[in-house]
Amino acid sequence: MSSITLKAVEKWYGAVQVIKGVDLEIEEGExxxxxxxxxxxxxxxxxxxxxxxxxxxxxxxIGQRDATAEPPSKRGLAMVFQSYALYPHMSxxxxxxxxxxxxxxxxAEIDAKVExxxxxxxxxxxxxxxxxxxxxxxxxxxxxxxxxxxxxTAFLFDEPLSNLDAALRVEMRYEIAxxxxxxxxxxxxxxxxxxxxxxxxxxxxxxxxxxxAQVGTPRELYERPANLFVAQFIGSPRMNVVPxxxxxxxxxxxxxxxxxxxxxxxDVVESGGGHLQGTVDVLEYLGADTYxxxxxGDAGQVTVRVNGTTELVPGDTVGLQVQDGMFHFFNGNGLAxxx
Numbered sequence: 001m002s003s004i005t006l007k008a009v010e011k012w013y014g015a016v017q018v019i020k021g022v023d024l025e026i027e028e029g030e031x032x033x034x035x036x037x038x039x040x041x042x043x044x045x046x047x048x049x050x051x052x053x054x055x056x057x058x059x060x061x062i063g064q065r066d067a068t069a070e071p072p073s074k075r076g077l078a079m080v081f082q083s084y085a086l087y088p089h090m091s092x093x094x095x096x097x098x099x100x101x102x103x104x105x106x107x108a109e110i111d112a113k114v115e116x117x118x119x120x121x122x123x124x125x126x127x128x129x130x131x132x133x134x135x136x137x138x139x140x141x142x143x144x145x146x147x148x149x150x151x152x153t154a155f156l157f158d159e160p161l162s163n164l165d166a167a168l169r170v171e172m173r174y175e176i177a178x179x180x181x182x183x184x185x186x187x188x189x190x191x192x193x194x195x196x197x198x199x200x201x202x203x204x205x206x207x208x209x210x211x212x213a214q215v216g217t218p219r220e221l222y223e224r225p226a227n228l229f230v231a232q233f234i235g236s237p238r239m240n241v242v243p244x245x246x247x248x249x250x251x252x253x254x255x256x257x258x259x260x261x262x263x264x265x266x267d268v269v270e271s272g273g274g275h276l277q278g279t280v281d282v283l284e285y286l287g288a289d290t291y292x293x294x295x296x297g298d299a300g301q302v303t304v305r306v307n308g309t310t311e312l313v314p315g316d317t318v319g320l321q322v323q324d325g326m327f328h329f330f331n332g333n334g335l336a337x338x339x
Contacts, residue, residue, distance in 0.1 A: 002063035009058035020210040035197040036207035078147035084139040086131040093127040096145040117145040154186035228334035246299035260328035263305040274319030
């Protein structure tokens, strides 16, 4: 295991800059997730750490070593991709042990490491099967096992769950979380799915157009977003943001241009009361919860999370009361203002 430090890292493709001066310290044993919309540079940044993309400017430190110019094979990192990239003609045992065989390790040592990885990943009963006989989740565990046997400095995951269906994604999130607890290894994980980021990460790095918008724990990003981009990217459904003048408030910090409120922090009250007035347009029933989507005049569309047993119907007019201390305020540049 080792820490990984990025110092003023940039990536240029000709005249186009895609990574714009990223500074980041990842501690030894930490689980850090890069998250952001498509095209924000998260996979490029991961590939730069891996050595699969050249670093145009800046430094990448692995521990105390400057690894900026090192080839991937010298960095001691293991990467798990979206595609499992397994050898179809080989058994699970041979797929997992292949990196060690290529390195010329003795068969007894390879067998021991494969058995150890299989035990961690619950693959013991599948070692003699071929990839075509496995589910998507099992194939991804084999790909992870192939990385584990190398005993890497850190694990790099590039959207490893994107090819799985919803049920398998939940299962594999659990498996990866348990793997981190067991191995206590440094892990860097890329995803566009903020639910994966919130449930897995020690810290989340939110990227926007090649820059870091905010770094923090999932709770810090959820409760104290630094700007509008993070506020609306983290959380599902996304935070409601309305022009400040459309909200009935006695007092607010100076310089406020827009007000944010999360759907779960809004209570439905009688029409005429609350901070906003709205008419129910659509109800999205999800069992335990229902999402109300309301038209709120000049404030626009607002989403409210309520109990699944609500008796409201489209056309009902209600008041919306934001819970105490749950407003988020932003200035004209989209930066958060403390209340």
